[in-house]
Amino acid sequence: MNIAALCASHNRSHLTLRSVQQVFYQLKSTGFHFTIFVVDSESDDDTVIVLNKHLPLVQIIPAKSDDFWARAMSKGFDFISTHYNFDHLLVFNDDIDLFDNAIPQLFKELEFNTKTTDDQIVICGSFLDKTLSFVSYGGLKRVSRYLFKFSKQTPSFECCIQVDTLNMNLALIPRICLLHDDFLYHAYQHGYADYDFGLQFSKRGGKILLCKGYQGICEHHPPSQIHSKSFLISSFLRLKHICHIKRQPPKYRLLYCWRNSGLLWPFYFLIPYLRAFLSSHE
Numbered sequence: 631m632n633i634a635a636l637c638a639s640h641n642r643s644h645l646t647l648r649s650v651q652q653v654f655y656q657l658k659s660t661g662f663h664f665t666i667f668v669v670d671s672e673s674d675d676d677t678v679i680v681l682n683k684h685l686p687l688v689q690i691i692p693a694k695s696d697d698f699w700a701r702a703m704s705k706g707f708d709f710i711s712t713h714y715n716f717d718h719l720l721v722f723n724d725d726i727d728l729f730d731n732a733i734p735q736l737f738k739e740l741e742f743n744t745k746t747t748d749d750q751i752v753i754c755g756s757f758l759d760k761t762l763s764f765v766s767y768g769g770l771k772r773v774s775r776y777l778f779k780f781s782k783q784t785p786s787f788e789c790c791i792q793v794d795t796l797n798m799n800l801a802l803i804p805r806i807c808l809l810h811d812d813f814l815y816h817a818y819q820h821g822y823a824d825y826d827f828g829l830q831f832s833k834r835g836g837k838i839l840l841c842k843g844y845q846g847i848c849e850h851h852p853p854s855q856i857h858s859k860s861f862l863i864s865s866f867l868r869l870k871h872i873c874h875i876k877r878q879p880p881k882y883r884l885l886y887c888w889r890n891s892g893l894l895w896p897f898y899f900l901i902p903y904l905r906a907f908l909s910s911h912e
Contacts, residue, residue, distance in 0.1 A: 633657060633664035634716035638702035639724045640670065640695070643677040646724040650685055653722055656733035665689060665714060668724070669706035671697050698875060700814050700823035703798075707813040716805060719813070723767075723799040725848060726757065732845035736802045739790055739841050750807045750836040752828075754793075755800035755845030756785040766850035769793030769840035770825070778891040778898045780825075783840055790839040795828030799848050807836055815889070820875050822886040829890045868906040878902045 635653055639646045650666060657664045666688045670678055672695040681688055691709050693702045703721070710716065720733070732755060740753045756768035770780040772794045783793050801824075805811075814823040815830075828838055872878050880903070887895040 631662045631718065632714075632716045633660075633662050633718050633720055634710045634714055635664060635666040635720040635722065636669070636703060636706045636710065637667075637722050637724045638669045638671065638693070638697075638699050638706065639673060639677050640702075641673045641675050641677065642725065643673070643675050643680045646677055647680050647684060649722065649724050649726050649728070650681065650688060652726075652728040653720070653733065654685060654688070656728065656731070657720070659731075660734050660737060662737075664720075667691055667706050667710055669693050669697075669702040671695050671702050698820035700818040700820050703823070704814050704816055704818075711811045711813075718805060719803040719808065721798045721801050721803065723848060726799055726846050727848065728800075728846040729844065732800070735843075735845070736800070736841055739839070740802055740804070743790060743839055750804070750831075750834075751839055752796070752804070752807055752831060752836065753790065753802050753839045753841055754796040754798070755841050756783075756843070757799055757846050757848035758844050759850045760847055762847070764850075766848050767797040767799040769838065770795050770797070770828075778887070778894070785840050785843055787843050790842055793828075793838050793840050794832055795825045796838055796840075798824040798827075800845055807831065809834065815885075817885055818882055819879075820882075821877075821879075822882050826886055826889060865907045865909075868909070869903060872902055872906045 635657060650668060654666060668681060668688055669691045671693045678690055681690060691706050693705050736753050740751060744751055754769050757766050759766040765782045765784055769783045770793055771783050773779045773781050783791060815826050832838060873880055884899050887899040891898045
């Protein structure tokens with residue numbers, strides 16, 4: 631079995647080295663043939679130097695500094711699908727801190743859950759915030775069939791749980807689940823791409839399973855708050871802030887809502903911007 635492992639990196643060499651090393655040694659323990667690909671978006675720290683020194687077998691794919699996560703991952707996948715024969719794609723974030731045996735557990739649960747079904751299955755991991763007090767990233771379930779809103783799913787320690795979509799901080803994707811070798815939708819630049827993948831995959835009849843227990847720690851990065859004594863200034867700043875590429879950029883939110891939220895997509899598209907503009911300052 632051939633495994634292609636893929637992550638994107640930019641200017642956090644110590645975290646990138648830690649996560650890639652953990653992935654390397656955990657994949658090595660499975661006995662599978664594997665290659666790790668790191669798409670580096672013009673890091674100006676020592677990311678590339680450190681990876682080449684400590685993990686010379688890792689393949690580094692260059693990207694542009696403004697590619698951000700989704701575009702970098704798409705470039706990486708295009709390279710892999712063109713040059714590498716793989717059976718499973720393992721995607722991970724470069725800031726995860728894995729628990730022991732996290733990746734072998736994904737393979738074990740995927741094998742167990744595919745034995746008795748012909749369904750296509752993707753399996754994702756759950757992460758705790760560094761405080762160990764709440765789920766930072768993992769699987770997400772729709773809160774209601776009538777609302778286009780999702781909440782993080784707390785994993786079970788006894789069985790995998792089916793979810794509606796996922797964060798790709800750690801996910802194992804069999805190649806058969808990649809329709810026409812298509813991974814993340816090409817138009818996304820940073821966020822929304824993993825949610826979109828999960829929703830489109832579920833729409834095609836695939837199943838996304840949240841692995842048992844927790845697979846590691848990954849710090850949650852909440853958005854910063856905007857404060858101003860003036861309501862108009864505060865509202866304008868909040869609106870500008872929420873449109874940032876790492877939050878809710880209108881172009882990509884529009885695409886995401888149009889592709890996934892049905893006939894009410896214009897309403898769901900507008901919600902965060904209306905909330906940002908109208909919410910009173912504290």
